[in-house]
Amino acid sequence: MRSRSVPALATLVALAALTACGTTEDPAEDENTGSGSGSSAAPLTVTDARGKEITLDGPAVRVAGTEWNVVEYLVSLGIQPVGVSDVEGFETWDSSVQLDEGVTDIGTRGEPSMDTLATLDLDVVFATDEMVDGALEQIEENTPVIVVPGGDVADPLGTMWDNLDLVAQATGTEDRAAGMRDAFDEALADGRTALAEAGAEGANVAFADAYQAGEAVSIRPFGEGSLIGGVLAELGLTNAWSGVEGLEFDPVYGLGQTDVEGLTALPDDTAFWYIANDSEPDVFTEVLADNSVWNSLPFAADTVRFPDAIWMFGGPASMEQFIDAVVDAAS
Template sequence: MRHPAATALAALALAATLAACGTTEEAAEDDTPAHSGDPITLTDARGEEVTLEGPAVRVAGTEWNVVEYLVSLGVQPVGVSDIEGFEQWNTAARLDDGVTDIGTRGEPSIDTLGTLDLDAVFVTDQLVEGAIEQIEETTPVIVVPGGNAEDPIGQMFENVDLVATATGTEDRAREIREEFDTALADGRAALADAGAEGATVAFSDAYRTGEAVTIRPFGEGSLIGAVLGELGFANAWSQVEGLEFDAVYGLGQTDVEGLTSLPDDTEFWYYGSGDNDPYGQTLVDNAVWTSLPFAADATRLPDGIWTFGGPAAMLQFVDAAVAAAS
């Protein structure tokens, strides 16, 4: 895992033809909402003030968490980075047909973005150097933080609120927060009913290079770790001495030997996708892995839960966690 332009051009040409005719009937055929309301000025993650003519309607997103925010808020983006990857890794948000692929998440196609007549482009700071400045030559850019290990859930909702302000969907943002809080409360109640609250959980993903497996622990400062904490679980990774986590996403790095430092009563949960399952494949005959007391019962959570996503993805994770623990 790696932190149709021609159709869009044809649509733009048709829209230009209709506008040139200047008749009421033809203008009504364009069902794209126009700007309404007063200009909006907001401050993005750079500390930059960004002014929009009104709520952004035609938008694009380079990062999948932002794409999920938009769809959850009821705003279908017209441009998304790596649509095939998004639809594999994030099943919490469904894209409409006809969305244009704008390239990779780290390096979107400036030319493609320029054909989409966008009101705004939402990005994180993970773009290649100079990309933001190039996009800003034609379209307002709003930079959204990728995460914050000090308060991952709080940062997630600050992100949602920023996108909601830009798109005029603040009411829906408040509903999303209420749905999230309700899901956490329901999850805690379900775990209590099952006598499964308070378990010690180690959640990770992993990737392999040849036969070598690198394990990525999700610490307490990760979004997943924070949700686990809200559900009442103890994070097993916090008991591993010397394990460090990054300040943005709360992720660490270790190898199979590093798993020997986990408590014996750990419930080991992990994430894969499709054939990407290092624990169930590469490590199946690894002597260190198979000797661990929790290896035989290690649980792979369902595919398509984007662990760096938004509230909709985290609702999927809550359901998966309750099911795994019960």
């Protein structure tokens, strides 16, 4: 699986963030009193996405994250993780927060190294429900695990906040989480105002990424149920993918699958925006440069590539970066 791909999904092909909007300062003492390092803090119990109650000795301090969204939550909340899956990949695809030097790479996101985790003296491991069979159970043999959902098309933004709040409860950083929500709401309001002033309110927008496998080009539309789709809706924009007949989206991340010919179903007035990364070829400007179908599309010449390393499946910090990029693209 390529380093930037979302967790393995049976319905999708594996593939595929600017100054940080999050914070890496140490949390205030009253927000995080520690747990596994001899703290006298009272035990706390949280209920994770499985409905399972996990009791910790106190707010977790020594933590690891197996998926990049939970890593971003942690650092945004002022908790530097001891272990992170695929550190190089995280630093390539998510620029919203910065990891401390010396963080331990614990292996792949879907199947972290049990041996490495066992050496880190962790209070808890934060994971999503997108891991290989048996991995969670193996980790739990030595360390508590708190599971958050990878996403939910029914309420992508609500799921992001639920995830953040769960991580904040387990780390004693609820006040910081509340501040992040206030800052995000302000960013949304400012974004809506800027788009209205630019005359872009209600505009048709198609956001995507793409990759090449052999000779074939695959394009991933971000539907209404994606985290990106949720933010676009809050900004008052219209998701052009919703009008494409027959296009289906997975139930976790709200991602679809199409090809170049599929783009011909988009409205002529669509603003086509996409994410790429210099670590891979740019499909739209390099691979499709001489493609007659792509070049015939009315929006091809005005397509906008968003800044690299905005993690499309991240947390409030990444989504604030995305809001800034939307305003820039529409201005």
